[in-house]
Amino acid sequence: xxxxxxxxxxxxxxxxxxxxxxxxxxxxxxxxxxxxxxxxxxxxxxxxxxxxxxxxxxxxxxxxxxxxxxxxxxxxxxxxxxxxxxxxxxxxxxxxxxxxxxxxxxxxxxxxxxxxxxxxxxxxxxxxxxxxxxxxxxxxxxxxxxxxxxxxxxxxxxxxxxxxxxxxxxxxxxxxxxxxxxxxxxxxxxxxxxxxxxxxxxxxxxxxxxxxxxxxxxxxxxxxxxxxxxxxxxxxxxxxxxxxxxxxxxxxxxxxxxxxxxxxxxxxxxxxxxxxxxxxxxxxxxxxxxxxxxxxxxxxxxxxxxxx
Numbered sequence: 001x002x003x004x005x006x007x008x009x010x011x012x013x014x015x016x017x018x019x020x021x022x023x024x025x026x027x028x029x030x031x032x033x034x035x036x037x038x039x040x041x042x043x044x045x046x047x048x049x050x051x052x053x054x055x056x057x058x059x060x061x062x063x064x065x066x067x068x069x070x071x072x073x074x075x076x077x078x079x080x081x082x083x084x085x086x087x088x089x090x091x092x093x094x095x096x097x098x099x100x101x102x103x104x105x106x107x108x109x110x111x112x113x114x115x116x117x118x119x120x121x122x123x124x125x126x127x128x129x130x131x132x133x134x135x136x137x138x139x140x141x142x143x144x145x146x147x148x149x150x151x152x153x154x155x156x157x158x159x160x161x162x163x164x165x166x167x168x169x170x171x172x173x174x175x176x177x178x179x180x181x182x183x184x185x186x187x188x189x190x191x192x193x194x195x196x197x198x199x200x201x202x203x204x205x206x207x208x209x210x211x212x213x214x215x216x217x218x219x220x221x222x223x224x225x226x227x228x229x230x231x232x233x234x235x236x237x238x239x240x241x242x243x244x245x246x247x248x249x250x251x252x253x254x255x256x257x258x259x260x261x262x263x264x265x266x267x268x269x270x271x272x273x274x275x276x277x278x279x280x281x282x283x284x285x286x287x288x289x290x291x292x293x294x295x296x297x298x299x300x301x302x303x304x305x306x307x308x
């Protein structure tokens with residue numbers, strides 16, 4: 001096309017995304033995010049692949065109203081794109097030096113207290129254990145137990161295949177970001193909830209449409225969606241007397257990680273359980289346990305004991 005906005009397989013953006021998928025195992029959501037950021041740059045520059053440093057510098061002005069985190073994300077995508085073009089010999093120089101480098105402070109994760117989680121669990125248990133408990137109540141309790149008890153991502157949880165639940169072993173076989181597989185332990189409570197859910201799971205049209213999923217749905221995907229999971233948890237928070245704005249699947253994953261650290265879990269073990277490729281991602285959880293860490297140093301370090 002005359003403005004450089006190609007869309008076929010030879011489009012540099014398409015080739016870059018194909019590389020991310022093949023070599024880095026990027027997930028579909030990740031690829032979609034890169035595509036949006038690069039298309040936003042192409043909307044400003046036209047010929048994104050052929051832009052020089054002066055042209056690339058215009059992105060700073062065009063994106064001046066973005067939040068620092070959004071600007072940093074877009075600039076990172078563009079930098080990686082130009083790095084790919086240079087590595088592949090598709091252009092001689094890298095013009096990304098003209099991009100701004102906004103300073104961003106990684107937000108600390110929101111975390112529910114143990115009391116709040118216990119209130120949600122108690123509410124879900126009461127609803128699921130009622131004499132006339134509907135199938136959906138048993139499902140919700142199982143979802144909650146797995147989110148908080150195993151630290152699964154929302155996307156991992158809703159798309160779990162029934163084959164991921166072994167009959168005798170207390171583990172789930174989870175496929176995470178980039179197709180990476182890991183074993184996730186299941187607590188005794190979660191196993192009990194799973195057993196109850198499996199007994200009623202095969203009832204209704206949803207199970208018939210999505211027989212291979214642990215949480216089938218009559219929707220197009222064949223399994224419960226992340227949006228629906230989010231809605232169910234917020235509705236439960238209201239019934240448990242908790243501000244629903246503080247609750248989400250990701251917040252429960254954060255609670256899993258934070259409460260494990262508070263209990264003395266090793267950071268490397270937590271990295272494995274969460275499926276983080278880089279331990280730097282896991283280290284963000286250490287902020288919530290800073291008081292315990294200081295107490296640990298004072299109690300165990302020779303210099304800390306010497307000052308007593």
